[in-house]
Amino acid sequence: MMIRTSLAVIPLLALVACGQATQSGETKPASEVAAKKEAAPAAAPAAPSPSPEDAKMLASLPAPYNEGDLANGRRQYAKCRSCHVIEKGGDNRVGPALHGIFGRTAGTAAGFTYSPALKGAGFVWDAGKLDQWLADPKGFLPGNRMTFVGLKQEKDRRDVIAYIKVESAK
Ligand code: HEC
Incomplete structure:
Protein backbone atom coordinates (compact mmCIF):
# COMPACT_ATOMS: atom_id res chain seq x y z
CA MET A 1 0.00 0.00 0.00
CA ALA A 44 -3.54 35.90 -37.45
CA PRO A 45 -6.49 34.87 -39.65
CA ALA A 46 -7.23 37.30 -42.47
CA ALA A 47 -9.96 39.86 -41.82
CA PRO A 48 -13.24 39.22 -43.64
CA SER A 49 -13.09 41.02 -46.97
CA PRO A 50 -15.34 44.10 -47.30
CA SER A 51 -18.58 44.01 -49.28
CA PRO A 52 -18.29 45.14 -52.93
CA GLU A 53 -19.84 48.52 -52.02
CA ASP A 54 -17.46 49.04 -49.12
CA ALA A 55 -14.50 47.96 -51.26
CA LYS A 56 -15.48 50.53 -53.89
CA MET A 57 -15.61 53.35 -51.33
CA LEU A 58 -12.30 52.20 -49.90
CA ALA A 59 -10.67 52.18 -53.33
CA SER A 60 -11.82 55.77 -53.94
CA LEU A 61 -9.51 56.96 -51.15
CA PRO A 62 -5.94 58.01 -51.84
CA ALA A 63 -3.06 55.87 -50.47
CA PRO A 64 -2.51 54.82 -47.74
CA TYR A 65 -6.16 55.14 -46.65
CA ASN A 66 -7.33 52.87 -49.48
CA GLU A 67 -5.57 50.04 -47.65
CA GLY A 68 -7.29 50.77 -44.37
CA ASP A 69 -8.41 47.87 -42.21
CA LEU A 70 -12.14 48.41 -41.69
CA ALA A 71 -12.33 46.04 -38.72
CA ASN A 72 -9.72 48.02 -36.83
CA GLY A 73 -11.34 51.22 -38.08
CA ARG A 74 -14.58 50.14 -36.46
CA ARG A 75 -12.76 49.42 -33.19
CA GLN A 76 -11.08 52.83 -33.29
CA TYR A 77 -14.36 54.54 -34.15
CA ALA A 78 -15.79 53.22 -30.89
CA LYS A 79 -13.80 56.06 -29.29
CA CYS A 80 -15.79 58.63 -31.30
CA ARG A 81 -19.23 57.09 -30.86
CA SER A 82 -19.93 58.62 -27.45
CA CYS A 83 -19.90 62.06 -29.08
CA HIS A 84 -20.64 61.52 -32.78
CA VAL A 85 -23.31 59.79 -34.86
CA ILE A 86 -22.19 58.72 -38.33
CA GLU A 87 -25.40 57.11 -39.63
CA LYS A 88 -27.62 58.84 -42.19
CA GLY A 89 -30.03 61.29 -40.55
CA GLY A 90 -28.06 61.05 -37.30
CA ASP A 91 -28.37 63.82 -34.72
CA ASN A 92 -25.73 66.15 -33.43
CA ARG A 93 -24.69 64.99 -29.96
CA VAL A 94 -21.76 66.37 -27.97
CA GLY A 95 -20.08 66.56 -31.38
CA PRO A 96 -21.60 67.25 -34.81
CA ALA A 97 -23.16 64.52 -36.96
CA LEU A 98 -20.50 62.93 -39.16
CA HIS A 99 -22.71 61.63 -41.95
CA GLY A 100 -21.39 63.00 -45.24
CA ILE A 101 -18.28 64.42 -43.56
CA PHE A 102 -16.08 63.81 -46.62
CA GLY A 103 -16.38 66.83 -48.89
CA ARG A 104 -18.19 68.86 -46.23
CA THR A 105 -16.81 72.25 -45.27
CA ALA A 106 -15.54 72.23 -41.68
CA GLY A 107 -17.91 73.65 -39.12
CA THR A 108 -21.09 73.42 -41.19
CA ALA A 109 -23.28 70.59 -39.78
CA ALA A 110 -26.78 72.06 -39.60
CA GLY A 111 -27.88 72.98 -36.09
CA PHE A 112 -24.56 72.42 -34.35
CA THR A 113 -22.98 75.23 -32.34
CA TYR A 114 -19.30 75.14 -33.23
CA SER A 115 -16.35 76.87 -31.65
CA PRO A 116 -15.27 79.97 -33.59
CA ALA A 117 -12.08 78.06 -34.47
CA LEU A 118 -13.89 75.28 -36.31
CA LYS A 119 -16.61 77.53 -37.71
CA GLY A 120 -14.02 79.79 -39.28
CA ALA A 121 -11.61 77.06 -40.42
CA GLY A 122 -12.79 77.28 -44.03
CA PHE A 123 -11.41 74.00 -45.39
CA VAL A 124 -13.16 70.94 -46.78
CA TRP A 125 -12.77 67.62 -44.96
CA ASP A 126 -10.80 64.96 -46.82
CA ALA A 127 -8.62 62.07 -45.68
CA GLY A 128 -5.53 64.24 -45.21
CA LYS A 129 -7.35 66.86 -43.14
CA LEU A 130 -9.00 64.20 -40.98
CA ASP A 131 -5.58 62.64 -40.43
CA GLN A 132 -4.09 65.92 -39.21
CA TRP A 133 -7.15 66.62 -37.04
CA LEU A 134 -7.18 63.19 -35.44
CA ALA A 135 -3.41 63.09 -34.86
CA ASP A 136 -3.60 66.19 -32.67
CA PRO A 137 -6.98 67.93 -32.49
CA LYS A 138 -5.71 70.74 -30.27
CA GLY A 139 -2.53 71.41 -32.22
CA PHE A 140 -4.18 71.24 -35.63
CA LEU A 141 -6.90 73.76 -34.83
CA PRO A 142 -6.16 75.65 -31.61
CA GLY A 143 -9.28 76.80 -29.77
CA ASN A 144 -11.55 74.00 -30.98
CA ARG A 145 -13.83 72.32 -28.45
CA MET A 146 -13.35 68.66 -29.26
CA THR A 147 -12.10 67.25 -25.97
CA PHE A 148 -10.45 64.19 -27.46
CA VAL A 149 -6.73 63.46 -27.20
CA GLY A 150 -6.50 62.06 -30.71
CA LEU A 151 -5.19 58.82 -32.15
CA LYS A 152 -1.44 58.59 -31.80
CA GLN A 153 -0.91 55.57 -34.05
CA GLU A 154 -0.70 56.33 -37.76
CA LYS A 155 -2.26 52.97 -38.59
CA ASP A 156 -5.24 53.61 -36.31
CA ARG A 157 -5.86 56.94 -38.06
CA ARG A 158 -5.57 55.33 -41.48
CA ASP A 159 -8.05 52.65 -40.46
CA VAL A 160 -10.59 54.92 -38.79
CA ILE A 161 -10.50 57.30 -41.78
CA ALA A 162 -11.19 54.34 -44.09
CA TYR A 163 -14.06 53.29 -41.82
CA ILE A 164 -15.50 56.84 -41.75
CA LYS A 165 -15.26 57.06 -45.54
CA VAL A 166 -17.30 53.89 -45.93
CA GLU A 167 -19.81 54.45 -43.13
CA SER A 168 -20.44 58.19 -43.53
CA ALA A 169 -21.63 57.66 -47.10
CA LYS A 170 -24.19 54.92 -46.37
C1 HEC B 1 -15.68 63.91 -26.07
C2 HEC B 1 -16.45 64.07 -27.28
C3 HEC B 1 -15.78 63.80 -28.61
C4 HEC B 1 -15.07 62.68 -29.00
C5 HEC B 1 -14.72 61.46 -28.18
C6 HEC B 1 -14.74 62.89 -30.39
N1 HEC B 1 -15.23 64.09 -30.83
FE1 HEC B 1 -15.10 64.85 -32.69
N2 HEC B 1 -15.96 66.59 -32.07
C7 HEC B 1 -16.43 66.82 -30.80
C8 HEC B 1 -16.88 68.21 -30.71
C9 HEC B 1 -17.46 68.89 -29.47
C10 HEC B 1 -16.64 68.78 -31.97
C11 HEC B 1 -16.87 70.23 -32.37
C12 HEC B 1 -15.64 71.02 -31.91
C13 HEC B 1 -15.73 72.52 -32.11
O1 HEC B 1 -16.81 73.06 -32.41
O2 HEC B 1 -14.68 73.14 -31.94
C14 HEC B 1 -16.08 67.73 -32.82
C15 HEC B 1 -15.75 67.89 -34.15
C16 HEC B 1 -15.32 66.88 -34.98
C17 HEC B 1 -15.12 67.00 -36.40
C18 HEC B 1 -15.37 68.24 -37.24
C19 HEC B 1 -16.77 68.11 -37.85
C20 HEC B 1 -17.24 69.29 -38.66
O3 HEC B 1 -18.45 69.35 -38.88
O4 HEC B 1 -16.44 70.12 -39.10
C21 HEC B 1 -14.71 65.78 -36.86
C22 HEC B 1 -14.36 65.41 -38.29
C23 HEC B 1 -14.62 64.92 -35.71
N3 HEC B 1 -15.00 65.60 -34.58
C24 HEC B 1 -14.24 63.58 -35.76
C25 HEC B 1 -14.06 62.78 -34.64
C26 HEC B 1 -13.57 61.41 -34.70
C27 HEC B 1 -13.26 60.67 -35.98
C28 HEC B 1 -13.46 60.98 -33.40
C29 HEC B 1 -12.92 59.65 -32.91
C30 HEC B 1 -11.63 59.21 -33.40
C31 HEC B 1 -13.95 62.05 -32.55
N4 HEC B 1 -14.28 63.12 -33.33
C32 HEC B 1 -14.05 61.97 -31.17
C33 HEC B 1 -16.48 65.92 -29.77
C34 HEC B 1 -15.87 64.68 -29.76
Whole structure:
Protein backbone atom coordinates (compact mmCIF):
# COMPACT_ATOMS: atom_id res chain seq x y z
CA MET A 1 0.00 0.00 0.00
CA MET A 2 2.77 2.42 0.90
CA ILE A 3 4.75 1.55 -2.20
CA ARG A 4 1.73 2.11 -4.42
CA THR A 5 1.11 5.57 -3.02
CA SER A 6 4.65 6.77 -3.49
CA LEU A 7 4.75 5.43 -7.06
CA ALA A 8 1.62 7.35 -7.89
CA VAL A 9 3.07 10.55 -6.48
CA ILE A 10 6.28 10.50 -8.51
CA PRO A 11 4.76 11.10 -11.96
CA LEU A 12 2.63 13.89 -10.46
CA LEU A 13 5.70 15.63 -9.12
CA ALA A 14 7.40 15.20 -12.46
CA LEU A 15 4.45 16.86 -14.19
CA VAL A 16 4.50 19.82 -11.84
CA ALA A 17 8.24 20.23 -12.29
CA CYS A 18 7.80 20.06 -16.07
CA GLY A 19 5.17 22.76 -16.05
CA GLN A 20 7.34 25.07 -14.05
CA ALA A 21 10.31 24.50 -16.29
CA THR A 22 8.28 25.45 -19.37
CA GLN A 23 6.94 28.58 -17.77
CA SER A 24 10.25 29.91 -16.61
CA GLY A 25 11.77 28.92 -19.95
CA GLU A 26 9.28 31.16 -21.73
CA THR A 27 9.74 34.19 -19.55
CA LYS A 28 13.55 34.11 -19.65
CA PRO A 29 14.69 35.13 -23.15
CA ALA A 30 13.00 38.52 -23.65
CA SER A 31 14.22 38.75 -27.23
CA GLU A 32 12.43 35.53 -28.14
CA VAL A 33 9.20 36.78 -26.60
CA ALA A 34 9.45 40.04 -28.53
CA ALA A 35 10.09 38.16 -31.76
CA LYS A 36 7.06 35.96 -31.14
CA LYS A 37 4.86 39.02 -30.54
CA GLU A 38 6.01 40.64 -33.78
CA ALA A 39 5.35 37.51 -35.75
CA ALA A 40 1.83 37.15 -34.37
CA PRO A 41 -0.09 39.49 -36.77
CA ALA A 42 1.16 37.61 -39.82
CA ALA A 43 -0.16 34.36 -38.38
CA ALA A 44 -3.54 35.90 -37.45
CA PRO A 45 -6.49 34.87 -39.65
CA ALA A 46 -7.23 37.30 -42.47
CA ALA A 47 -9.96 39.86 -41.82
CA PRO A 48 -13.24 39.22 -43.64
CA SER A 49 -13.09 41.02 -46.97
CA PRO A 50 -15.34 44.10 -47.30
CA SER A 51 -18.58 44.01 -49.28
CA PRO A 52 -18.29 45.14 -52.93
CA GLU A 53 -19.84 48.52 -52.02
CA ASP A 54 -17.46 49.04 -49.12
CA ALA A 55 -14.50 47.96 -51.26
CA LYS A 56 -15.48 50.53 -53.89
CA MET A 57 -15.61 53.35 -51.33
CA LEU A 58 -12.30 52.20 -49.90
CA ALA A 59 -10.67 52.18 -53.33
CA SER A 60 -11.82 55.77 -53.94
CA LEU A 61 -9.51 56.96 -51.15
CA PRO A 62 -5.94 58.01 -51.84
CA ALA A 63 -3.06 55.87 -50.47
CA PRO A 64 -2.51 54.82 -47.74
CA TYR A 65 -6.16 55.14 -46.65
CA ASN A 66 -7.33 52.87 -49.48
CA GLU A 67 -5.57 50.04 -47.65
CA GLY A 68 -7.29 50.77 -44.37
CA ASP A 69 -8.41 47.87 -42.21
CA LEU A 70 -12.14 48.41 -41.69
CA ALA A 71 -12.33 46.04 -38.72
CA ASN A 72 -9.72 48.02 -36.83
CA GLY A 73 -11.34 51.22 -38.08
CA ARG A 74 -14.58 50.14 -36.46
CA ARG A 75 -12.76 49.42 -33.19
CA GLN A 76 -11.08 52.83 -33.29
CA TYR A 77 -14.36 54.54 -34.15
CA ALA A 78 -15.79 53.22 -30.89
CA LYS A 79 -13.80 56.06 -29.29
CA CYS A 80 -15.79 58.63 -31.30
CA ARG A 81 -19.23 57.09 -30.86
CA SER A 82 -19.93 58.62 -27.45
CA CYS A 83 -19.90 62.06 -29.08
CA HIS A 84 -20.64 61.52 -32.78
CA VAL A 85 -23.31 59.79 -34.86
CA ILE A 86 -22.19 58.72 -38.33
CA GLU A 87 -25.40 57.11 -39.63
CA LYS A 88 -27.62 58.84 -42.19
CA GLY A 89 -30.03 61.29 -40.55
CA GLY A 90 -28.06 61.05 -37.30
CA ASP A 91 -28.37 63.82 -34.72
CA ASN A 92 -25.73 66.15 -33.43
CA ARG A 93 -24.69 64.99 -29.96
CA VAL A 94 -21.76 66.37 -27.97
CA GLY A 95 -20.08 66.56 -31.38
CA PRO A 96 -21.60 67.25 -34.81
CA ALA A 97 -23.16 64.52 -36.96
CA LEU A 98 -20.50 62.93 -39.16
CA HIS A 99 -22.71 61.63 -41.95
CA GLY A 100 -21.39 63.00 -45.24
CA ILE A 101 -18.28 64.42 -43.56
CA PHE A 102 -16.08 63.81 -46.62
CA GLY A 103 -16.38 66.83 -48.89
CA ARG A 104 -18.19 68.86 -46.23
CA THR A 105 -16.81 72.25 -45.27
CA ALA A 106 -15.54 72.23 -41.68
CA GLY A 107 -17.91 73.65 -39.12
CA THR A 108 -21.09 73.42 -41.19
CA ALA A 109 -23.28 70.59 -39.78
CA ALA A 110 -26.78 72.06 -39.60
CA GLY A 111 -27.88 72.98 -36.09
CA PHE A 112 -24.56 72.42 -34.35
CA THR A 113 -22.98 75.23 -32.34
CA TYR A 114 -19.30 75.14 -33.23
CA SER A 115 -16.35 76.87 -31.65
CA PRO A 116 -15.27 79.97 -33.59
CA ALA A 117 -12.08 78.06 -34.47
CA LEU A 118 -13.89 75.28 -36.31
CA LYS A 119 -16.61 77.53 -37.71
CA GLY A 120 -14.02 79.79 -39.28
CA ALA A 121 -11.61 77.06 -40.42
CA GLY A 122 -12.79 77.28 -44.03
CA PHE A 123 -11.41 74.00 -45.39
CA VAL A 124 -13.16 70.94 -46.78
CA TRP A 125 -12.77 67.62 -44.96
CA ASP A 126 -10.80 64.96 -46.82
CA ALA A 127 -8.62 62.07 -45.68
CA GLY A 128 -5.53 64.24 -45.21
CA LYS A 129 -7.35 66.86 -43.14
CA LEU A 130 -9.00 64.20 -40.98
CA ASP A 131 -5.58 62.64 -40.43
CA GLN A 132 -4.09 65.92 -39.21
CA TRP A 133 -7.15 66.62 -37.04
CA LEU A 134 -7.18 63.19 -35.44
CA ALA A 135 -3.41 63.09 -34.86
CA ASP A 136 -3.60 66.19 -32.67
CA PRO A 137 -6.98 67.93 -32.49
CA LYS A 138 -5.71 70.74 -30.27
CA GLY A 139 -2.53 71.41 -32.22
CA PHE A 140 -4.18 71.24 -35.63
CA LEU A 141 -6.90 73.76 -34.83
CA PRO A 142 -6.16 75.65 -31.61
CA GLY A 143 -9.28 76.80 -29.77
CA ASN A 144 -11.55 74.00 -30.98
CA ARG A 145 -13.83 72.32 -28.45
CA MET A 146 -13.35 68.66 -29.26
CA THR A 147 -12.10 67.25 -25.97
CA PHE A 148 -10.45 64.19 -27.46
CA VAL A 149 -6.73 63.46 -27.20
CA GLY A 150 -6.50 62.06 -30.71
CA LEU A 151 -5.19 58.82 -32.15
CA LYS A 152 -1.44 58.59 -31.80
CA GLN A 153 -0.91 55.57 -34.05
CA GLU A 154 -0.70 56.33 -37.76
CA LYS A 155 -2.26 52.97 -38.59
CA ASP A 156 -5.24 53.61 -36.31
CA ARG A 157 -5.86 56.94 -38.06
CA ARG A 158 -5.57 55.33 -41.48
CA ASP A 159 -8.05 52.65 -40.46
CA VAL A 160 -10.59 54.92 -38.79
CA ILE A 161 -10.50 57.30 -41.78
CA ALA A 162 -11.19 54.34 -44.09
CA TYR A 163 -14.06 53.29 -41.82
CA ILE A 164 -15.50 56.84 -41.75
CA LYS A 165 -15.26 57.06 -45.54
CA VAL A 166 -17.30 53.89 -45.93
CA GLU A 167 -19.81 54.45 -43.13
CA SER A 168 -20.44 58.19 -43.53
CA ALA A 169 -21.63 57.66 -47.10
CA LYS A 170 -24.19 54.92 -46.37
C1 HEC B 1 -15.68 63.91 -26.07
C2 HEC B 1 -16.45 64.07 -27.28
C3 HEC B 1 -15.78 63.80 -28.61
C4 HEC B 1 -15.07 62.68 -29.00
C5 HEC B 1 -14.72 61.46 -28.18
C6 HEC B 1 -14.74 62.89 -30.39
N1 HEC B 1 -15.23 64.09 -30.83
FE1 HEC B 1 -15.10 64.85 -32.69
N2 HEC B 1 -15.96 66.59 -32.07
C7 HEC B 1 -16.43 66.82 -30.80
C8 HEC B 1 -16.88 68.21 -30.71
C9 HEC B 1 -17.46 68.89 -29.47
C10 HEC B 1 -16.64 68.78 -31.97
C11 HEC B 1 -16.87 70.23 -32.37
C12 HEC B 1 -15.64 71.02 -31.91
C13 HEC B 1 -15.73 72.52 -32.11
O1 HEC B 1 -16.81 73.06 -32.41
O2 HEC B 1 -14.68 73.14 -31.94
C14 HEC B 1 -16.08 67.73 -32.82
C15 HEC B 1 -15.75 67.89 -34.15
C16 HEC B 1 -15.32 66.88 -34.98
C17 HEC B 1 -15.12 67.00 -36.40
C18 HEC B 1 -15.37 68.24 -37.24
C19 HEC B 1 -16.77 68.11 -37.85
C20 HEC B 1 -17.24 69.29 -38.66
O3 HEC B 1 -18.45 69.35 -38.88
O4 HEC B 1 -16.44 70.12 -39.10
C21 HEC B 1 -14.71 65.78 -36.86
C22 HEC B 1 -14.36 65.41 -38.29
C23 HEC B 1 -14.62 64.92 -35.71
N3 HEC B 1 -15.00 65.60 -34.58
C24 HEC B 1 -14.24 63.58 -35.76
C25 HEC B 1 -14.06 62.78 -34.64
C26 HEC B 1 -13.57 61.41 -34.70
C27 HEC B 1 -13.26 60.67 -35.98
C28 HEC B 1 -13.46 60.98 -33.40
C29 HEC B 1 -12.92 59.65 -32.91
C30 HEC B 1 -11.63 59.21 -33.40
C31 HEC B 1 -13.95 62.05 -32.55
N4 HEC B 1 -14.28 63.12 -33.33
C32 HEC B 1 -14.05 61.97 -31.17
C33 HEC B 1 -16.48 65.92 -29.77
C34 HEC B 1 -15.87 64.68 -29.76
